[in-house]
Amino acid sequence: MAAPLERLERIMLATDGTRHSRAAEAAAAWLAKQSGAGMSALQAVIGDTGYPLMVPGDEHAAVKDARDHMAELCRRMAGEGIQCQPLVSPAANPFQVIVERAGETGADLIIMGRRDRSDLSRLMMGDNTAKVIGHAPCPVMVVPKSASVPWHGIVVATDGSEFSERAVATAGWFAKELKIPLRVLAVVTGREGDPDAAGARRVADAAKTALADVDTLADCAVERGRPDQVIVSYANRHGADLIVVGSHGRTGLARLMVGSVSERVVGHFDGAVLVVR
Template sequence: MNNDGQKKILVAFDGSPSSRNALRQAITLGERRRRPVEVLAVVPDYEGDLELVGVSNLKETLRGPTDRLAAQAREVADSLSAEVDIRVEHGEAYEKIIDAAKTDDCDLIVMGRRGLRRMERMLMGSVTARVISHSGTNVLVIPRDADIGWENICVATDGSQYSEAALELAIEYARELDGRITIVAAVDSHPEYYGGATDFVDKMGEKATANLRDAAGKVKAAGVSVQTLLLRGEPAQELTDMAKREGCGIIFAGSRGRSGIKKLLMGSVTEKIIGMACCPVFVAKSRD
């Protein structure tokens, strides 16, 4: 198969069970979409005093983890009889991942998510958080034991250009992979949040309903089956509970991105969804 000129899927790999599963899922997606898969493992630079630990040959010392990561990635690919490009680099992980996605013409970065306990699931890994914040490339975050399901695709919408980008990509994937779309809007109606201002909550509900109607119209126009749901409560919690209840195989959500120090402070609805969801989360970047 000739992949010249095709966009690639980049998999961030560190040898962990979550990254192994991410690679398996990426390979399957690449086969379905006829996209080449590239694997990048990053070994942190050693900053200690090599003389103090009795290391005389730096090149030979660093080759150990490099060869080990490459072999682990190759093992996963071989188990699926897949051809993938594998490379290992040294440096800051998130920077190398972002640079590779840009220079290698990748339109999707796939990363695994660790954590089984509730507190671990609520926290996104620092590398993943930085990649999402700093990169202009779409990012797919996959929990350790999750498979990507395309039959029922959930899309979170708030009417912004960022959720519009998520919807456009969800439609593209649904049409190509024969899925249907569930569009969800959530209104945080907790009385303590709005100080009992019921009129404001009602207006928020009306706006969310209008956003759902507009989004559903676009999906229908693309020839994709669609349903809409309006949820009330804490958005991330309500959406992830709904996704589990409705059997959604993937959630599409937009990401605003940040500048300066805000890029290091995660906490938006999308980031909470990533930490709480049992299914993969596709973080779409605005195309403008």
């Protein structure tokens, strides 16, 4: 289980070199400038068959293209005063490479893009992303191509679970570091085992207490409905650019899976989503 974010010294940017990763690259650069963090930029290269490219001298065209993209990306970062380490790795399972490199480089945060999907498949975040979140040694931020920086507001959703408490602590760190408004949201679902209205208010108040040292805390709200829909709607109404959620709710799931609420929030929100476990 990853710890809540309490510092940001190293960012791992996982990019595929396509337009789907441009917003993730921009978010990583902006966050690195705001925090003073260093960065490792990784591109995992997969062959057409799904197997890693193992060519002597790494001269395969796909590997060369990835190296060229990483070199150009890190040159741009250097031009903005950001220390950037380019990494290119042939990979059969991209999530394994991302998780391993994050551990090797001591990353405090992984940032990765999100591909467009149909309305149906957007209900799920994608196997690779889910596995990165399930195995990563740190929080994972998923950034769709529609997202932009700078951020103007953060929403953290909580149900009082251990994962949510970690999400609240991480959101508080971001709000203090970036000096932007933070809103806490607890949702009444009406499902057995979930907090009722009074319980949700207690959860929201507990988060408020935990965030007592956050000067930009703007609201601790309780709303009713299906959690993923309420969270995204609330964030949109309040102009939030970042949603922070725990990877699992009170029901919990196996380590390879991510809770359906966080999955759906990642799939449907047009801004960045930070998943903490």
